Amino acid sequence: MLLNASLKRKVLGLDTGKVSAITSSYLPPEYYKGYCGQTTDIYALGATMHHLLTGRKPQPFKFSSIKEERNDISIAIDIIIANALDKKHTNRYQTALDMLQALAEIINTPKNMILIPAGSFWMGSNTGEENEKPVHKVTLDSYYIDKYPVTNAEFDKFIRESGYTGTGEWKKYYNKETKNHPVVAVNWFEAIAYAEWAGKRLPYETEWEKAARGNDMRKYPWGNKWEKSRCNTPDLNDPEIIKKRVDIYDGKGTTPVGSFPDGASPYGVMDMAGQVWEWCEDWYDENYYSKLGKACKNPTGPESGEYRVLRGGAWGNLSGACRCTCRSYSQKPDYINFNVGFRCVKDTESYSG
Template sequence: MGVRQSGQVRLRALGLLMAVTFVVWVAGPAQGQQEITGKDGAPMVLVPAGEFTMGSNDGSDDEKPVHRVSLDAYYIDKYEVTVGQYAKFLEARGVNGPPMWTTMDQPPHQKRPVVNVDWSDASTYCEWAGKRLPTEAEWEKAARGADGRIYPWGNEPPDPLRANYGKEKWNNHDALVPVGQLKDGKSPYGIYDLAGNVWEWVSDWYDQDYYTTSPAQNPKGPENGKYRVLRGGSWDLAPENLRSSRRDFNLPLSPSYESPSYRNFNSGFRCAKNPVLTPSGRMASSGELMPLSPVPADYTDKHMPTGWWTDPNIIEEGKQVYSQEGCRSCHKDGKPVKSGGGLRDQKNTSRFSDSYWFWRVAEGVPKTTMKAWKSYLSEEQIWKVIAYIHQFSHGGKPSEHTDYKP
């Protein structure tokens, strides 16, 4: 695809044909890597800090020269963003889907990668999910690892058990495979579908000579340009186009089907995220990422009444509400028995603002036993519950809490 002439002509033909006839640490799957779960429910894999080899002397001119790049640690989506995930984004934003969305958003396709998205679509989704598009260097390291391999799985040529490629017909989305299905093709970090299936947008502007002047530490691409970079190859390409160092590009926006950059059926994306550090400098787990979630406007000016964090009478009243009204299932014999989304972890709660505390208790914590209490507790009662929960994050002892400012 992209603006390489043969690919562009081929995609236009394909497009015309289509128009006529869609936080908690866990062990990762490879090398014991660590994962978090993003706001959009997508698992993200940690790629550790360090150097890797970028580019190829056997590739196109824009892959040269081969050079060493050092990157800070980052998280990247384990899978390409799916149709199902993109549908939730569209619903949350109240906007229409990309062209041909009605045929894409069907039950058989929910776990296939979303396509027909341009660079702006991809970037907006990642921002909504509290993430960003990966840089070109981050994408290549996630695919190649530190040993300079040619493909995500190693140096052996592609085969159908490792990558989805070489198909001639779109066939109403059947050209795509569900994300994560090709387990033999995962990268050294346990990341799937980095070769074939769909091209993936990255954040960088494209410059064919960028490698001659790119920085050795955390390169982010040229400051401006005309085209954006895509990586990874797609379902309709020959196997030699799936090399992890191969670069392609296209216009970032798609004003119409007459544009050479119109959204097409072989481009998708995945997101990345910088690690969040705890006050001690350790990388935070999924639960510890929660304080960085934006507090809704209705809750941004909430503050604990003076003295309530350590008032034993307030804490006792909060205990009664907590055990009798809201959380019988997670409270027994005066002690909590199940975590409420990190609300009792000192490393976590030290990063909560008062507003965040109130929001989480008022609205509840998804996927935990902490239910939403705003409908039947007064604001005063909610603060008492917070004071009670807070003491458990400090060994069961009443403790002051500083209103955290990110």
């Protein structure tokens, strides 16, 4: 329940200088400086949610990451609660409707998609290739991203139901054993056509990278150390997964999507390192980062160009191409290769209006 500032201070004992130990655990720092507003309520709600989800009474201003204590909690919930518990009230949700919007986005997540909450992350690498520099801060609105790359079976359904023809090259790599493998040999236009049919779109390069690395600047989706057992590359040495790998070239090829749960990104997105290169919406410009400045919001890439961005590395690439910040590009948007596929994103809706 939201109370006005004066009543709230009386109920909690702030006018008399007496605040119980139990109450103090749910009060933000600014409360002791005389400030009281919606962000104060949001902090108290965040503390209550933390208490309920961890089973531990909160200590004043000391809150652990819920995700670190409970693997069954999504990182999106963790981020929402962390925002509500930010010690600086200007960094929290500013109204109850803002927090309601964030919670509603989780509840309404489409099947086989993952919510990437609104917020900032650091994009690029100052130790990578020249086209990955400089590191810059990007703020994005929330969006959903496919948990897995689009599969052969999903693309086949699109072709059958839509009547779309395309080049048909992808059929060379589709059989009953590869139904749940990523579709390959589709060009950018075919990926766009599928996305539109599915009510989605291709991710911008910024959206792809945030979904892959989170906001801690990690090198690979799972962390900073190369782990050959966590993705589909020539280094793969898991005999059980190798049995399921199709031979596209020289004994290497795609594996069923989701074969590497330990290789998931911080948000739980699968197969973002190795497996297949993934089309992005953007035109490619090797100097684009330097044109953005130190911070930007919802950039959509260059206005024009010759090539389209590809991300993620593929089954034939080694670790360098599988870094979250690695940027590649097609020869042309109609480029087709047996190691190129895609996944889609979808914009969130407004639920608080």
